Amino acid sequence: MTLSKSASTENHLRLHAEQQFAHELEALSQVDERQKPPNWKLSPWAVKLYLLGGTLDDGTEITAKYIGKERLIEIAIATLATDRALLLYGIPGTAKSWVSEHLAAAICGTSTLLVQGTAGTDESALRYGWNYARLLAEGPSPAALVESPMIDAMRTGRIARIEEMTRIPSEVQDALITILSEKSLPVPELNSEIQAVKGFNVIATANNRDKGVNELSSALMRRFNTVVLPVPDSFDDEIQIVQSRADQLGRALELPAEKPALEEIRRVVTIFRELRNGVTEDGKTKLKSPSATLSTAEAISVVSNGMAMSAYYGDGELKAGDMISGLTGAIVKDPVQDQLVWQEYLQTVVKERDDWKDLYRASRDFSG
Incomplete structure (x- = not known):
């Protein structure tokens, strides 16, 4: 061959x-x-x-x-x-x-x-x-x-x-x-x-x-x-998929940005899995699921879009503010029903996580 x-x-x-x-x-x-x-x-x-x-x-x-x-x-x-x-x-x-x-x-x-x-x-x-x-x-x-x-x-x-x-x-x-x-x-x-x-x-x-x-x-x-072909069973598998494909896309598109930080990818995957499954990862809080499928492919798209935002309008390092528009677009397909689901998730989950305060502030700035 x-x-x-x-x-x-x-x-x-x-x-x-x-x-x-x-x-x-x-x-x-x-x-x-x-x-x-x-x-x-x-x-x-x-x-x-x-x-x-x-x-x-x-x-x-x-x-x-x-x-x-x-x-x-x-x-x-x-x-x-x-x-x-x-x-x-x-x-x-x-x-x-x-x-x-x-x-x-x-x-x-x-x-x-x-x-x-x-x-x-x-x-x-x-x-x-x-x-x-x-x-x-x-x-x-x-x-x-x-x-x-x-x-x-x-x-x-x-x-x-x-x-x-x-x-x-x-x-x-x-x-x-x-x-x-x-x-x-x-x-x-x-x-x-x-x-x-x-x-x-x-x-x-x-x-x-x-x-x-x-x-x-x-x-x-x-x-x-x-x-x-199911969605990835393992949290770690889904992170690996998103990280690998986002990195490949970044190289193919010649984005002048750093590789996406693992912690930011973990947040995107966590959000998608929690909303997809209707419950937080620790099993303590039940959640409403949006109409969107929130697939791994969409998570890759969110990270890639964030990389483009950080490359051309930021400092090249992927941050919450770079990802929030992609996250919102992936989750809110129905402007009424999905918007309510997303706002409730922001208030009950994102706002309460100490290390997610930047994501909550970015969501307020984006919607405000």
Whole structure:
């Protein structure tokens, strides 16, 4: 596997996983002598190590892309080595897209065979479309066929990704059934079919919180093995995730700020976990929960926004005043209900904690 970071990627705001971590994938491929499923770049052992992190015998550090239950990643990888597709399911912000991208990068070397699910996604995004100029001039022909990322994955034996599958209309979702069960795609206009090459599979993501979600049919669900990605169980795990990702984003955006102080990250994670769980960490005070999911991804966003504030309008050191706008924006989605929840939390929890007085003052200044 040869993956190199070309000079042309230096100014890209966000690199694909296979570009950003090309050195890790290359290092793994050099030492990976275990059996690989057909057309896989790495063995299941190496894919797991890439996702969960570790140290190779030559000292190469493999960074953890996912911090959580090891067994979930093992199940996901094993599923993709079978004829069943993988559905990563859970509330927004639990790293479903992140895990999907890194699984595809490690298994087939590319994460870009992607279909983004929306209410406007039609069958051509999952199957094929037509170049209508050529279709009118020449009639149906292979040259007039516009192939989807799904067809590309089928022809080359790689992983296709479908993001937010429950946002796709139900009748369009059903276009997947033949692909997943028969591993082929009929093209009746050409009196032919496209047959999948070994190594082809699909990773889909879906969440159970968005309004207007289209439920997956039982026929489609039977073609998937579902892995539910939860919010981090451990307080320390969530802190580690936020710290690592905020640091990566800070470097990618070239923010002229210091690394976020661990204590500030602990406060953000504490607030999110307490409001999410409806009780303070010590279990003594019950709390109302806001309508927002308050995911780990949103905590990362709060810290990153605070870093930008401190870099450009502060002294470069992350402080309570830099974070308060991001915190308020993440928590208060409903201007009436959530505002009451947040104000009550500020008065009953934040105000009473001696080492949180600066956060309380910042909230007063921000709202006042």
